[in-house]
Amino acid sequence: xxxxxxxxxxxxxxxxxxxxxxxxxxxxxxxxxxxxxxxxxxxxxxxxxxxxxxxxxxxxxxxxxxxxxxxxxxxxxxxxxxxxxxxxxxxxxxxxxxxxxxxxxxxxxxxxxxxxxxxxxxxxxxxxxxxxxxxxxxxxxxxxxxxxxxxxxxxxxxxxxxxxxxxxxxxxxxxxxxxxxxxxxxxxxxxxxx
Numbered sequence: 325x326x327x328x329x330x331x332x333x334x335x336x337x338x339x340x341x342x343x344x345x346x347x348x349x350x351x352x353x354x355x356x357x358x359x360x361x362x363x364x365x366x367x368x369x370x371x372x373x374x375x376x377x378x379x380x381x382x383x384x385x386x387x388x389x390x391x392x393x394x395x396x397x398x399x400x401x402x403x404x405x406x407x408x409x410x411x412x413x414x415x416x417x418x419x420x421x422x423x424x425x426x427x428x429x430x431x432x433x434x435x436x437x438x439x440x441x442x443x444x445x446x447x448x449x450x451x452x453x454x455x456x457x458x459x460x461x462x463x464x465x466x467x468x469x470x471x472x473x474x475x476x477x478x479x480x481x482x483x484x485x486x487x488x489x490x491x492x493x494x495x496x497x498x499x500x501x502x503x504x505x506x507x508x509x510x511x512x513x514x515x516x517x518x
Contacts, residue, residue: 377463410463
């Protein structure tokens with residue numbers, strides 16, 4: 325702000341503990357006066373902000389990201405992103421950054437996530453079967469306080485082809501020898517086909 329008020333004298337020179345409320349600026353001026361009235365001064369300002377950025381939001385594959393992390397499943401190999409960047413009314417923002425990391429999916433469990441790639445905007449996403457994609461939207465304000473939300477998209481096997489094969493019986497009627505052939509996008513464990 326531009327208006328200063330509430331001047332108080334601080335007795336020193338020993339350290340005097342100071343406290344302040346978030347969203348307030350404190351100006352300190354040290355003034356020295358010699359025996360004939362000459363003065364000199366030094367000024368510094370402390371800006372107090374204990375509130376992290378607010379308003380950041382991210383949706384991936386239809387699932388809203390949360391502070392604790394959310395998860396959604398995908399079998400099509402493509403999904404959309406929607407994001408709202410973080411803001412900070414007190415100190416202002418340094419950055420609002422979205423990153424994506426990948427991990428291998430094994431028996432339904434995501435492995436260790438690799439290095440992060442920064443995403444600009446909210447472009448359409450694509451992925452490969454049996455892969456986990458973690459998205460983190462992080463906001464950092466001008467005094468270094470951060471806030472983030474996380475969501476993970478788990479891409480599993482998908483049906484890539486489906487066919488009914490006539491085994492030599494009567495067309496249009498289920499008879500001995502007919503087959504239903506389901507082709508998956510990658511190898512799967514037969515015992516999971518209940």
